[in-house]
Amino acid sequence: MVGATLLVVARNNERRTELADAGLAVLAREGARGLTHRAVDREAGVPIGTSSNYFRSRADLFDGIVRRIGERLAPEPAVLERLGRREPSRELFADYISDIVRRMNTHRDLTIALFELRLEAARRPEVAQRLTPWFRDAFAADVAFNTAAGLPGDAADIALFHYAIDGLMLDRLTVSIDPDSAADAVARDLVDRLLPEADCAP
CATH class of the missing domain: 1.10.357 (Tetracycline Repressor; domain 2)
Structure with missing residues (x-):
């Protein structure tokens, strides 16, 4: 069970990173006004609603993007x-x-x-x-x-x-x-x- 939990966490973190990278691409290309959960989902090629499961609000999305900028x-x-x-x-x-x-x-x-x-x-x-x-x-x-x-x-x-x-x-x-x-x-x-x-x- 512990291994399965770790695998889920790793996959969740990987998906969160992918979505943050997609948000970065949208932000750089379209500016802050274009940064929406729907735009991030489209950029990442995932079902609509996916990014809002990882970043509940637009402010949370900004948080994720800031952290990702620091990493990259x-x-x-x-x-x-x-x-x-x-x-x-x-x-x-x-x-x-x-x-x-x-x-x-x-x-x-x-x-x-x-x-x-x-x-x-x-x-x-x-x-x-x-x-x-x-x-x-x-x-x-x-x-x-x-x-x-x-x-x-x-x-x-x-x-x-x-x-x-x-x-x-x-x-x-x-x-x-x-x-x-x-x-x-x-x-x-x-x-x-x-x-x-x-x-x-x-």
């Missing part, structure tokens, strides 16, 4: 291992920032969906209530990682990089002021210009 945009373990073997330095910090930009630029649908969620949070307090803790926890985790890794930059510096990277990605995903510049080069320029020299002293 997470750093690759091999990249973290490779970077983690190096000594803390300004160059290493720049490589971490470049990896964030690379992931956001590679998974453009995820990044667009994330921007759509933030816009929806500006319109709907119930979405902001769900999204705000996730963003603030993610920021706190970034600061904690930076500190534990011995990298230069404090919480205020990390916040500046969040603002700058969000702006860079919005530029690249919409109408760019300089479409010919490489995102990686811009990311490294941000480190040179935003990170105080004093923070980089050995």
Whole structure:
């Protein structure tokens, strides 16, 4: 019985993940207004009513999508291992920032969906209530990682990089002021210009 229960849980989790991915696709393509349970069911190719069994409300659907964005945009373990073997330095910090930009630029649908969620949070307090803790926890985790890794930059510096990277990605995903510049080069320029020299002293 225990094995059967675990199998059901695994299948339920797999289906929940599939539905969250379908929701991400709808959100990125059609915006928040197009995100309905029916649209998610169609995108996932499942019977109408399936997604509402896993995500009872639209707010629950947003929750599932936010969690899935976090999972899919997470750093690759091999990249973290490779970077983690190096000594803390300004160059290493720049490589971490470049990896964030690379992931956001590679998974453009995820990044667009994330921007759509933030816009929806500006319109709907119930979405902001769900999204705000996730963003603030993610920021706190970034600061904690930076500190534990011995990298230069404090919480205020990390916040500046969040603002700058969000702006860079919005530029690249919409109408760019300089479409010919490489995102990686811009990311490294941000480190040179935003990170105080004093923070980089050995």
